[in-house]
Amino acid sequence: MTTRRPVLQILVASTRPGRVGEPVARWIAGRAGEHAGFEVEVVDLAEIDLPMFAEPKHPRLGEYALEHTREFSATISRADGFVFVFPEYNHSYNAALKNALDHLNREWAGKPVGLVSYGGVAAGARAAVALEPVLIALKMRPVAFAPIPFVTQFVEGTGDGRRFVPDAEVDRGITALLDALSAELSRP
Numbered sequence: 495m496t497t498r499r500p501v502l503q504i505l506v507a508s509t510r511p512g513r514v515g516e517p518v519a520r521w522i523a524g525r526a527g528e529h530a531g532f533e534v535e536v537v538d539l540a541e542i543d544l545p546m547f548a549e550p551k552h553p554r555l556g557e558y559a560l561e562h563t564r565e566f567s568a569t570i571s572r573a574d575g576f577v578f579v580f581p582e583y584n585h586s587y588n589a590a591l592k593n594a595l596d597h598l599n600r601e602w603a604g605k606p607v608g609l610v611s612y613g614g615v616a617a618g619a620r621a622a623v624a625l626e627p628v629l630i631a632l633k634m635r636p637v638a639f640a641p642i643p644f645v646t647q648f649v650e651g652t653g654d655g656r657r658f659v660p661d662a663e664v665d666r667g668i669t670a671l672l673d674a675l676s677a678e679l680s681r682p
């Protein structure tokens with residue numbers, strides 16, 4: 495009997511051109527891919543390009559009027575767990591992430607999520623604190639937190655050649671986060 499590997503989606507929350515979140519998420523996806531425990535997908539909110547939420551019915555009903563919501567629902571339904579890679583904007587998380595979360599409901603519910611925040615001196619910690627009650631409202635299960643302080647110090651190169659090169663401490667934090675998700679997702 496073959497058992498299906500759990501699908502771990504790495505969600506890139508920042509949507510702006512030149513975002514730091516993209517090389518960070520790409521590095522995490524690579525590291526997660528080395529983890530035998532996951533089938534890894536990258537879900538990039540810039541590519542998905544959701545408009546501002548405009549569903550007539552509450553998402554918990556799952557009766558979506560708009561094609562882009564149905565497509566986003568199908569994408570998120572595939573996931574067994576997530577890593578949210580998100581910046582701190584004005585002491586909170588970014589609006590594109592809230593918009594994406596608000597679009598759906600049952601698709602998020604019950605699923606474990608690891609939080610990778612980044613920013614300046616506070617490493618996105620205020621963004622993570624602001625995000626947590628939203629995750630609880632959606633019945634998600636935050637299982638680990640890996641903050642990245644002064645994130646730009648870990649990004650080398652320019653343009654499409656940019657690479658995330660974490661130090662040992664940040665690397666350990668993200669590795670521990672992936673281990674925690676793997677443990678959650680391998681529970682019978």
Ligand SMILES: Cc1cc2nc3c(=O)[nH]c(=O)nc-3n(C[C@H](O)[C@H](O)[C@H](O)COP(=O)(O)O)c2cc1C
Pocket residue numbers: 508509510512513514515516581582583584585586612613614615616617618645
């Ligand atoms: C609108 C905006 C607000 C920001 N507010 C904060 C903040 O409150 N705290 C912080 O540490 N960094 C803040 N920053 C800096 C971001 O953390 C930094 O620019 C980071 O690269 C943003 O992530 P991104 O490049 O993936 O979009 C802000 C950046 C922007 C664009």
